[in-house]
Amino acid sequence: MKTRELSIQAMLLAAAVVLAYIEMMVPPLVPLPGIKAGLPNIVILVCLYWLGRRQALTVSLLRILLVSLFTGTWLGPGFYVSLSGALLALAVLSALRDSRLSPIGLSVLGASFHNLGQLLAAAALLGTAQVLWLLPWFLLGSIPLGVVTGIPTQLLRNRGIFSQRPDRNATISG
Amino acid sequence: MKPTARDRDTRLRGWVNRWDLLAMALVVLTALLLLLWPAMVRTGGSDTVEVSVDGQIAVLPLLEDGHHPFEGPDSPFVVSVQDRTVRMERAGCPDQLCVHQGALRGPSGTIVCLPNRTIIRIPGEPAYDGVSR
Numbered sequence: 648m649k650t651r652e653l654s655i656q657a658m659l660l661a662a663a664v665v666l667a668y669i670e671m672m673v674p675p676l677v678p679l680p681g682i683k684a685g686l687p688n689i690v691i692l693v694c695l696y697w698l699g700r701r702q703a704l705t706v707s708l709l710r711i712l713l714v715s716l717f718t719g720t721w722l723g724p725g726f727y728v729s730l731s732g733a734l735l736a737l738a739v740l741s742a743l744r745d746s747r748l749s750p751i752g753l754s755v756l757g758a759s760f761h762n763l764g765q766l767l768a769a770a771a772l773l774g775t776a777q778v779l780w781l782l783p784w785f786l787l788g789s790i791p792l793g794v795v796t797g798i799p800t801q802l803l804r805n806r807g808i809f810s811q812r813p814d815r816n817a818t819i820s821g
Numbered sequence: 822m823k824p825t826a827r828d829r830d831t832r833l834r835g836w837v838n839r840w841d842l843l844a845m846a847l848v849v850l851t852a853l854l855l856l857l858w859p860a861m862v863r864t865g866g867s868d869t870v871e872v873s874v875d876g877q878i879a880v881l882p883l884l885e886d887g888h889h890p891f892e893g894p895d896s897p898f899v900v901s902v903q904d905r906t907v908r909m910e911r912a913g914c915p916d917q918l919c920v921h922q923g924a925l926r927g928p929s930g931t932i933v934c935l936p937n938r939t940i941i942r943i944p945g946e947p948a949y950d951g952v953s954r
Contacts, residue, residue: 746840747838747840748838748841748844749836749837749841751837751841752837752838752840752841752842752844752845753844755841755844755848756844759851783851783853783856784852786848786851786855787848787849789848790845790848790849
C-alpha cells in the first residue's frame, strides 16, 4: 500500500467531512433535505485529479457515510438525496476528467448533475415529479457554485501538483 | 518536474477555455428551455376552474379565454380566464382583496372573496413549493 497516497486520501476525507459540517451551519438555500452549496465537492474534485477515480469514489462514499452517522441522518431522506447526487456527479466527473474541460468547467457540469441526482432522489422519495420543476433554478445556480468549487482544483493543477502523483515517490512542491 | 501538455495549455490560456464556456452555455440553455416549458405542465392541475359562491360550485373551462359574471351575496363580480390563468377581474366588494390577489396559474393557491363567500381554485394536485422534514 502506498502510504503517502493513503495519508492524502485520509486528509482529503477529513477535509470533506469538515466542509460538510461547516455547510450545515449555514441555513439551507432551499427547503429540501440534502440540497446544499456543495463545499465537500471541492475535495472530491481535488481527489479525482490528484489520486484518481477510485479514490475519489471512496472519499465521496465515506464522506456521506460519516456525515450521516455524525448527524443521525443515516438512511434518512437526506442521506439518499446526497448519495444519489454524489454518485451521478462523480460518474460525470470521472467520465470527463480527461476531456478538454478545465477543472472549473468540469466542476460546473459536476454541480449540475449533482443537482439532477439530488432532485431525482427527492422526486422518488416524495413520490412526485413536481420537485423537478426546481431543476432549472438549480442548474442556473450550479454555474456560480461549480465555478467556486472548481477554483481550488484549478489552482493546484496550474501549480503542477497533479502531474506528480504521490505514489511516484516525488516530493510535493508549491 | 515537467509540466504536461495539458498543464501548459491551461497556463497559456488562463483559467477557463472554450470548452468550459461551451459546457456552461449548455447548462444555461437547458435551464432556460426547462423554464420556458409551457406553464401548463408546471401547474399539473385540471383544465377547469371551480368557482364556489356561497357553497354553490360553478365550473368554468380554463382553456377558453372569457369573462364570467357572477352574482354574489354581497355584490356582482367578474371572473376572467386568460392564457390558462384565472383572476378576479372586477368585484363589487369594498376591500378588493380578491382583485389584488392576481392570477392563479395552477392548483397551488386560491382566490378568496370573503364578502361574497367566494373561493376560486383550479382543482388538482398542487405543485410543491417546499417540503419540510
